Amino acid sequence: MSSILVFCRDCGKQVPSSDTQDQLCLDCRVRRSMADLRDEHARLWRKRERYRSHNSANVVQIAHQIARVEDRMASRIRELVSNERRAGELLQRELEAARGQRYTIKGV
């Protein structure tokens, strides 16, 4: 099977044209689709840190909200990625990125 290779206009990686949409590779499409959920994740995380420093009972509630955002990230990735193993890898990466981001924010 011959497929044309194209450059992703975001990361510049060369990918088969069958994997691209709007000249974006799958990785970049997933990353872009996460933007709002990642912001939401960071916002909830900061809130949880605040409550935690006050020993507030709301911490548990916020933890549930964070889990819900992560569930939404998972289902959004599954909508974009039909290959289950690949979807799992990408979710892992996005969760690590989201959790990494909160450390960045925390360190500020």
Ligand SMILES: [Zn+2]
């Ligand atoms: Zn890309």
